Amino acid sequence: MISASNGHVALAFLAPALLVMLVSGIVPIGFVAFYAVHDTFAGNDFIFVGSQWFEQVLTSRQFYAALAKSMGFAALALAVQIPLGIYIAIRMPAAGTLASVLIVLMAIPLLTPTIVVGYLWKAMTLPKAGILFESLQGLGLTLDMNNPVIVWLVLLLMDAWHWTSLVVLLSYAALRAIPEDYYRAASIDGAGKWAVFRFVQLPKLRLVLLIAVLLRFMDSFMIYTETYVITRGGPGVSTTFLSHELVQTALIQFDLGEGGAISLIYFVFVAIVSWLFFQFIVPKEVRA
Amino acid sequence: MTRRLPLAPVVYVLLLMTPVYWLITMSLKTNGEIMGRFTFIPQEPTISNFALLFSDSAWYIGYVNALIYVLINVLISVIVAVPAAYALSRYRFPGHRQLFFGFLMFRMMAPAILLVPFVQLASDLNIFDTHIAVAIAHCFFNVPLAIWILEGFISTVPRELDESASIDGFGFGRFFFRLLLPQIAPGIAVTAFFCFMFSWVEFLLANALTAVDAKPIGGVMTRAGGVLSANISMLSAASVIGLIPGIILIIFMRKHLARGFSMGRVV
Numbered sequence: 113m114i115s116a117s118n119g120h121v122a123l124a125f126l127a128p129a130l131l132v133m134l135v136s137g138i139v140p141i142g143f144v145a146f147y148a149v150h151d152t153f154a155g156n157d158f159i160f161v162g163s164q165w166f167e168q169v170l171t172s173r174q175f176y177a178a179l180a181k182s183m184g185f186a187a188l189a190l191a192v193q194i195p196l197g198i199y200i201a202i203r204m205p206a207a208g209t210l211a212s213v214l215i216v217l218m219a220i221p222l223l224t225p226t227i228v229v230g231y232l233w234k235a236m237t238l239p240k241a242g243i244l245f246e247s248l249q250g251l252g253l254t255l256d257m258n259n260p261v262i263v264w265l266v267l268l269l270m271d272a273w274h275w276t277s278l279v280v281l282l283s284y285a286a287l288r289a290i291p292e293d294y295y296r297a298a299s300i301d302g303a304g305k306w307a308v309f310r311f312v313q314l315p316k317l318r319l320v321l322l323i324a325v326l327l328r329f330m331d332s333f334m335i336y337t338e339t340y341v342i343t344r345g346g347p348g349v350s351t352t353f354l355s356h357e358l359v360q361t362a363l364i365q366f367d368l369g370e371g372g373a374i375s376l377i378y379f380v381f382v383a384i385v386s387w388l389f390f391q392f393i394v395p396k397e398v399r400a
Numbered sequence: 401m402t403r404r405l406p407l408a409p410v411v412y413v414l415l416l417m418t419p420v421y422w423l424i425t426m427s428l429k430t431n432g433e434i435m436g437r438f439t440f441i442p443q444e445p446t447i448s449n450f451a452l453l454f455s456d457s458a459w460y461i462g463y464v465n466a467l468i469y470v471l472i473n474v475l476i477s478v479i480v481a482v483p484a485a486y487a488l489s490r491y492r493f494p495g496h497r498q499l500f501f502g503f504l505m506f507r508m509m510a511p512a513i514l515l516v517p518f519v520q521l522a523s524d525l526n527i528f529d530t531h532i533a534v535a536i537a538h539c540f541f542n543v544p545l546a547i548w549i550l551e552g553f554i555s556t557v558p559r560e561l562d563e564s565a566s567i568d569g570f571g572f573g574r575f576f577f578r579l580l581l582p583q584i585a586p587g588i589a590v591t592a593f594f595c596f597m598f599s600w601v602e603f604l605l606a607n608a609l610t611a612v613d614a615k616p617i618g619g620v621m622t623r624a625g626g627v628l629s630a631n632i633s634m635l636s637a638a639s640v641i642g643l644i645p646g647i648i649l650i651i652f653m654r655k656h657l658a659r660g661f662s663m664g665r666v667v
Contacts, residue, residue: 124506129484129543132476138508139591143517202565203408210406216647216654220420223596223646225466227603227618228639231625232423235632243422246438273416280412324446326508334510337603355512362516363608364401375513386505387523 141379142300147372164374166368174349175374176355181356185264186333189271192322192327196272197279203363205285218277230341233270237342257343267339267351271332279324287313288321326389328383354378406590420643427637434632449637459624463641465531469606469614470599472535473542477595478588481546486545486580489554490562500551503544511605514540522609529611537605541597549594553587554580586656593653599648617642 148165150158159287169175194380205211221229236244243256245268256386298308320375336355339345352360356372362371416420426434428445453459489502516535522528565575581588607619616622621638623632 119493120458120489122487122493124486125491126482127505128480129547130481132536132539132543133503133506136536136543137509137514140514140517140521140540143520147516178605191605196641197514200409200412203406205406205409212654214406216408216650218416219408219650220643221416223600223643223650225601225603225618225642227621228642231621231628231635231639233421234628235426235636236419236422238628238632239439240436241632243419243438273419275414276412294496328511330508332511336510336512358512359515359604371516372612378510378513382508383505386501386508390501390504 144375144379148376149369149372151369155240161369165369166377169370169373169377169399177349178352178354178357181350181352182333182335184333185267185271185353186329188264188268189275189332190226190271190325190328192268193276193279194325197276197324198283198317200280201283201287202309204280206288215281218280221274222277224274226337226349227233227341229270229274231337233266233273234342235339236264258347260347263343263347263351267342270342271335271340274338275328275331280330281319282316282324286317300393322389326385330385334378368395415584424638424640427486428632430632431630431633449634450641452634453637453641458639459617459620462615462620462638463645464620465610465614466606466616467533467645469531469538469616470596472531472601473538474595476535476593477542477546478592478622479551481543481591482581482584482588485550485554485577488551490559505544506540507548509540511541511602515605515608518605519608528609529613529615531614533609534606534614534616535599535611537600538599542598544638545598546591546595549591550584550587552617553584553590555582583603584661589653589656593656596649597646619664 146158149160149162151161152158204214207364209328224232233244237255239245242255248255257266294312295308298312301310308343334355335353336359339351339353343351345356358371358374358378361367361374383390425440427449428442428447429439430444430446433439433443488513490494514537519528522530522533522537524638526532529532561579561583562575565579570579571661603616603618606616607622610616610619617638621635624638625635
């Protein structure tokens, strides 16, 4: 093991990455922190106002409503995508042409730009033209985009369409890493499908699932472009998520202070979630 | 193991592809046909949308711009992440854990949070509406991800390789480029794939940091979009072309998509 005295060598290797992160991460966060404790007119003169913006945000009903909606959306998105992703991965053929074809096709939504996802799903809900609208019509149902429940279902379906394959691909890769002997041993022990899943596959999937959960949670939690294109936050404010609230405040009302405060609160939230995750994902046996 | 048609994955993929197929049919229809009657196959297919996309620079430059900043971003991310991942994999120093955590945290940050500072910084540095501005902005989520993936790959390379190289009198540079890099080549491919993916699909920052010269296709679509139902055919065609770089990349990466992952920490 290379000791702490070689720390300066490590630092030299880390320097380029740290420099890039300084410019693209730390300095911008510094700006946000500055905005959060100042008031400004047109972004020229800044007056220190202390915790005023935080008090305003943390006592705002709108903020908690947006937070709850984002949490709810991310939780529901995970509840659909994680089990579905694992199930599809388990049922995938281990190798062969069909497996490659399926993998290539299922990866397409992952590389679809968010704006295109938004347009596609918005178009799908249009009467006469939209495939989702018309399919439901064929079943005798009307896709009422003025009904918040329906709109939420459409957004969840869209997010599942966009991202479930990430869970599938990650799980599939982890499953392929399980030696055939494990399955043989399990079948000698007379293990059923569920037992194989519970005691052979799931333990191997643990790490990858933690990663999938974290990536998926964070991205669904702060979803912006797709949902904005489809709903503009409506009907009413039923799909005005935290990110919409933030962009609206900071960019459209140009309320830098309040936007900064929301951002910093979010930053703390990310730090806590990441720390909890880090405690899980970087256990001793992995980091040794 | 029983060999039969894997029904669930096939159905899943068919469901995923239905909207894509439908998008392609719309791109070949006229607005009149789309809004008139629902059809699965274009009645009078036309490629006029695509002809316009490829002949009008206002449109096709959008794809070029997006590709430029994505490729710059992938290049920066991989180049700075390889040595950083090596350091995190091979050295233990005070703050090691905290540093790993710090990187991870930035990956979890939402672009919306950093939107205003990025626009402000880009104007201050006179790089607003340039590809490099978007490429650097996208680094805050891609560099940590790249380090994370590559650290996993490098950790699978036995430490003995480093040691035997130094015993054989290899200089560090020779070891790094001749021995280590080939070992982690699949890891670099996977990393590049992920960086490409997250930079290519991002819209909020890319659109806010550009005006004309570096406007990505998403921004061009938004500007040209207006009322969706009036431009649905053109926007569909623009969307279809927007899928192509991703599809090409996936086809190149198809072997690594599953096998490559399983070597890195991402799995």
